[in-house]
Amino acid sequence: MSSSVERKRIRKSPAARRAEIVAKAAETALSDGLESITLRRIGDALDVRPGLVSHYFPSVEDLVAEAFGDAASGELDALLPPPDPEDDPTARLVDFFALTSGPAWNDISRLWINARHLARHRPALAGRVADQEASWRERLSALLADGVEQGAFRTPDPVVTAQMILVVLDGLGADAGAEHEALPPAVRRMAISLAERELGLAPGALAPL
Numbered sequence: 707m708s709s710s711v712e713r714k715r716i717r718k719s720p721a722a723r724r725a726e727i728v729a730k731a732a733e734t735a736l737s738d739g740l741e742s743i744t745l746r747r748i749g750d751a752l753d754v755r756p757g758l759v760s761h762y763f764p765s766v767e768d769l770v771a772e773a774f775g776d777a778a779s780g781e782l783d784a785l786l787p788p789p790d791p792e793d794d795p796t797a798r799l800v801d802f803f804a805l806t807s808g809p810a811w812n813d814i815s816r817l818w819i820n821a822r823h824l825a826r827h828r829p830a831l832a833g834r835v836a837d838q839e840a841s842w843r844e845r846l847s848a849l850l851a852d853g854v855e856q857g858a859f860r861t862p863d864p865v866v867t868a869q870m871i872l873v874v875l876d877g878l879g880a881d882a883g884a885e886h887e888a889l890p891p892a893v894r895r896m897a898i899s900l901a902e903r904e905l906g907l908a909p910g911a912l913a914p915l
Contacts, residue, residue, distance in 0.1 A: 720762075723758075723762065724762045726752060727748060727752065727759055727762055727763065727769070728769070728772050728773060728776050729776065730748050730751050730752055731743050731748050731769050731770070731772065731773035731776075732773040732774075732776040732777040732780070734747065734748065734751070734773070735770075735773045735774060735777055735817055735820075736777055736813050736814070736817055737813075739816075739817075739820050740770050740773065740774060740817070740820050740821060740824055740831070741820075741824070743766065743769060743770050743773055744766060745759045745760050745763070745766055745769070748769070765830075767828055767830050767831065768830055770824075770828065770830070770831055771828070771830040771831045771833070771834040772834070774817065774821045774831060774834055774835070774838075775834045775837065775838060777814065777817055778814070778817070778818070778821075778834075778838040778841075779838070779841070781814045782838070782841055782842060782845060784805070785802055785805050785806065786798075786802055786842075786845045786846060786849065788845075789848065789849065789852060793852075794858075795849055795850075795852045795853030795856060795858050795859065796853065796858050796859075796907075796911070796912070798849055799849065799850075799853070799901065799912055800912050800913070800914060802846075802849075803897065803898050803901070803912055803913075803914055804914030806875060806897070807894070811879075812879075815879035815880075816879075818876070818879070819879065819880055821834075821835050822835060842872055843865065843868055843869060843872065846868040846871065846872065847864045847865045847867075847868040848864075849868075850864035850867055850868055850905070851864040853905070859905040859906065859907070860905060860906030861904055861905050861906065867901070867904045867905065870900060870904060871897055871900060871901050871904075874896050874897040874900055875897050878893070878894070878896060878897065895913075898912050898913065
C-alpha cells in the first residue's frame with residue numbers, strides 16, 4: 707500500500723511574498739526583457755496562482771516598474787556601494803570602472819535601454835527610470851565630491867563631471883548593443899579617459915588593475 711504526504715505550502719508574510727514576486731520579476735526582466743513580465747508568468751515561476759501576484763500588483767505596469775527599480779538599485783549598490791569614511795575615492799572609482807564591463811554589465815545595460823524605450827508610454831516605469839537616474843547621479847557625484855575634499859580629484863563641479871561620465875557609459879552601452887567587448891579598446895576607455903581628464907588625473911590613473 708502506497709502513501710504520499712502532501713507538500714505543505716509555506717505561508718509567507720506579505721512583505722516576504724511581495725519581495726519574492728519583485729525579485730522574480732527583476733530576474734525575468736534581466737534575462738528576457740521587461741515586456742516578458744506578466745502576472746501569469748511570474749505566478750508560474752513561483753508556483754502560485756496569478757491571482758496571488760495580482761493581489762500585490764493589480765496592474766502589471768506597477769510590477770514592471772518595481773522590477774526595473776529592484777534590478778537597477780541592485781546594480782547601483784554592486785557597482786557603487788554606499789561610501790565608507792575609510793574608503794579611498796580613487797580606489798572606489800577604479801573598482802567602478804573595472805566593474806562596468808562583462809556579462810553582468812551587458813545585461814543591465816540592455817535593461818536600461820529596454821526601460822527607457824518602454825518608458826515613453828508607461829508612466830509608472832518612466833517615474834522609476836527618473837528616480838534611478840537621480841540615484842546614480844547622486845551616488846557618483848558624492849564619490850567625486852569626497853575625492854575633491856580629500857585632495858585626490860580636481861573638478862569645479864562634481865555633479866556635472868558625474869553626469870558626463872554616466873552619459874558616456876550609457877552611450878557606450880547603446881553603441882555596442884550592450885556588448886562591451888565588441889568595442890575597440892580606445893572606445894572602451896572613453897569613460898575612463900574622460901574621468902581622468904575632468905578630475906585632473908594622469909592618464910592611466912583610473913585603469914582597472
